[in-house]
Amino acid sequence: MKKKYLLGALVIIVLICSIYFLKTNDNQYYNPANEEKFINIENIEHPEFSYLLETYLKLETSGLMVSFDRTENTENYQSLGNGNYEMYATMQDVSQPEELYTRSPNMIFTIEKNLLKFDELEEGVLSRDFNEFVIPELTIPTDIHQSESYQTLQKMDYDVDVSISFADYVSFEDITAFMKNCDNTQFVWLAIDNVDRGNMHPLGLTLLKETYTTPVTEEANQAYPNLSLVDEEIYDAQKLKQSYISKLKLLKDHPNFLELMPDAVMPNDIQPDIIDELYNDALNNNSCYGIRLITNSKNVLSLIDKFDVSQIYIHEN
Helix, strand or coil: HHHHHHHHHHHHHHHHHHHHHHHHCCCCCCHHHHHHCCCCCCCCCHHHHHHHHHHHHHHCCCCEEEEEECCEEECCCCCCCCEEEEEEEEEEECCCHHCCCCCCCEEEEECCEEEEEEEEECCCCHHHCCCCCCCCCHCCCHHHHHHHHHHHHHCCCEEEEEEEEEEEEEEHHHHHHHCCCCCCCCCEEEEEEECCCCCEEEEECCCCCCCCCCCCHHHHHHHHCCCCHHHHHHCCCCHHHHHHHHHHHHHHHHHHCCCCCCCEEECCCCCHHHHHHHHHHHCCCEEECCCCCCCCCCCCCCCCCCEEEEEECCCCC
16 A cells, blocks of 8 residues: 555655646746737737737838637637747738738748747748838949839839838938828838848838827836837828837847747848847937838839939749
8 A cells, every 4th residue: 555655655746746847847948938028918818929020020021911820718829839829910012912922821930849830831021032112321323314124114014012212311300201292102111221221121111001000008118119100190300210129129029039040941041149239229310211012103213313322122923
């Protein structure tokens, strides 16, 4: 009888040790549920991770429309155990005609221990190579009016999706003044900074109309003012700048999330060690060097005439 008690006690001890080991081992890895709450969305648990990921992606990728697969009363990711999680997303570029929009998930994001990976279920926007903007430091002086793109625009009289790079930095005030006077236009993205001064890849701010304004807690609203913008606020220079700063600060304040990125092979690879530099630059920066917009070709020609333009990139549908 004593042996049975000893055997039972031993089994219980082994179980407790196993649970403790698994719990301790799991705590070594990134857990999306451990992000502190800064979003107020009812019936969805832990939406913070998907918001951080969407913020990261939209800072890097112009024209990106993204939605994460989530169902009521559940997280928007699934735990696979042992520090592994997966999340499905639907992504497309704004240049695609609405009738061709993807209606089902076309991307899987996977967290494996402390690394984020992604797999495209079909050809997706994260694998594109547009080189749609060029920073002023890399501008080669040319007469843009002689370019093939400019001459193509002159022959058009319909809406075109185009990314314009400026030969020098343009203030938020000047670009929003132009935006206010540009009728029937969908503004897509502002190119504001770049990861490396010698790198072609830009960072910027999405101007796409939000399907809803993400509600944040009062504490988050104080810490990250103008994190989300409603439609009319994209014409306010100070709110645009503050939104960009708040998005960088949000990432800066979530180092565990950023630590997923070093080997994630994302488009521009915003690395954790450069976020502080980007944030400090943004505090002192009041300029951008490019804009993507969808509008009549005549409005684009007006933009080119108003600013010294170094490159025109016309997006094909």
